[in-house]
Amino acid sequence: MRVLVVSTPIGVLGSGGGGGVEHTGAMIVSGLLGRGHGVTVLAGEGSRLPEACAAAILWSEPGAPQPSWQHRPRQMPVEIPANGLLPRLWQRALERQRDFDLILNLAYDWLPFWLTPFVATPICHLVSMGSLCSAMDEAIEAIGRWQPARLAFHTASQAADFALTAPPQLMGNGFDLDRYQFVAAGDAVLGWAGRIAPEKGLEDAARVAALLALPLRIWGLREDESYAAAVEAMVPAGSLQWRGFLDTDRFQAELGHCRVFLNTPKWNEAFGNVVVEAMACGVPIATYARGGPGELVVEGRNGSLANPDDLDSLAAAVARAGLLDRSQCRRWSETHHAQPVFIDKIETWLQQVLNLSC
Numbered sequence: 001m002r003v004l005v006v007s008t009p010i011g012v013l014g015s016g017g018g019g020g021v022e023h024t025g026a027m028i029v030s031g032l033l034g035r036g037h038g039v040t041v042l043a044g045e046g047s048r049l050p051e052a053c054a055a056a057i058l059w060s061e062p063g064a065p066q067p068s069w070q071h072r073p074r075q076m077p078v079e080i081p082a083n084g085l086l087p088r089l090w091q092r093a094l095e096r097q098r099d100f101d102l103i104l105n106l107a108y109d110w111l112p113f114w115l116t117p118f119v120a121t122p123i124c125h126l127v128s129m130g131s132l133c134s135a136m137d138e139a140i141e142a143i144g145r146w147q148p149a150r151l152a153f154h155t156a157s158q159a160a161d162f163a164l165t166a167p168p169q170l171m172g173n174g175f176d177l178d179r180y181q182f183v184a185a186g187d188a189v190l191g192w193a194g195r196i197a198p199e200k201g202l203e204d205a206a207r208v209a210a211l212l213a214l215p216l217r218i219w220g221l222r223e224d225e226s227y228a229a230a231v232e233a234m235v236p237a238g239s240l241q242w243r244g245f246l247d248t249d250r251f252q253a254e255l256g257h258c259r260v261f262l263n264t265p266k267w268n269e270a271f272g273n274v275v276v277e278a279m280a281c282g283v284p285i286a287t288y289a290r291g292g293p294g295e296l297v298v299e300g301r302n303g304s305l306a307n308p309d310d311l312d313s314l315a316a317a318v319a320r321a322g323l324l325d326r327s328q329c330r331r332w333s334e335t336h337h338a339q340p341v342f343i344d345k346i347e348t349w350l351q352q353v354l355n356l357s358c
């Protein structure tokens with residue numbers, strides 16, 4: 001297949017601004033290249049692809065980034081800034097569509113969903129988040145009614161947010177597990193990673209770490225500085241160890257030393273890359289029984305589940321998770337979330353769309 005992958009218009013690839021979508025895109029691109037497909041990536045100017053994607057062609061466009069749907073009221077209308085990156089990406093994609101068999105959209109934005117039925121080259125959408133606003137729900141559900149095969153999701157919890165007319169196609173997510181080193185024993189420290197933003201619920205992890213008198217190591221992009229400062233002020237000085245946003249090699253090297261990894265989303269997290277990355281290093285998870293992470297964690301196998309937003313329940317989950325066999329966590333990631341497992345699903349999905357469109 002000749003595939004055009006259109007990336008997110010929110011951040012430049014390599015910056016972390018695109019969150020988990022950057023990782024997902026890199027896994028898809030390197031995975032499809034490895035299976036002999038031709039891949040072109042279309043992304044914002046200044047984007048860099050990881051080494052494993054070196055055989056892909058990178059096209060970039062300038063333009064103002066798209067505001068994220070994450071922090072906006074549900075009834076917010078669709079907004080596209082002047083000189084917007086989003087329309088530039090899609091102008092290029094549509095101009096060059098005949099050079100490709102398929103276009104894969106990774107962006108959670110109205111425009112690519114809306115234009116899909118009118119484009120000759122089939123466009124498929126890997127939806128990266130759950131329901132956040134009515135305009136996006138409508139756009140996603142309209143594709144679901146028109147041709148459900150064009151949509152894929154990461155987890156059942158995420159897909160359940162949308163009114164779909166057919167059972168959702170679930171891709172999970174994939175990881176190059178050779179890059180994550182197993183650490184057999186954790187230190188007396190807890191871990192948390194993700195964008196530092198309210199929907200990620202860092203305050204709950206900070207409070208539970210303080211309750212258990214263990215330091216909490218934090219990795220991720222400080223998307224919201226005032227939120228980060230507010231969390232810091234909630235716990236005794238020295239409880240939090242801010243590690244910044246690290247590249248995967250450095251991130252995993254530090255992550256593996258945690259006794260337990262906490263994941264505390266306040267929203268319906270679509271997947272939760274960091275949960276699998278921690279497991280891959282042998283770190284058991286304590287998370288809420290909610291959204292993607294609640295689906296990825298199996299009590300007593302790779303972590304422990306807590307009642308959502310219940311700090312006592314989360315503290316108890318941390319204690320249980322700390323007793324688990326770390327090699328079992330690593331094995332779980334190998335069986336369920338290795339890159340080839342993910343690429344099998346992606347390849348089958350894209351091929352199916354291609355067959356339907358012929």
Ligand code: UDP
Pocket residue numbers: 018019020021023193194195219220221244245246247248251271272273274275277
């Ligand atoms: N991440 C990273 N370095 C860090 C912290 C996080 O590369 O120091 C990456 C991590 O590998 C993951 C992404 O940030 O792929 C966060 O994705 P996740 O699905 O957990 O949340 P999202 O940001 O998409 O809501």
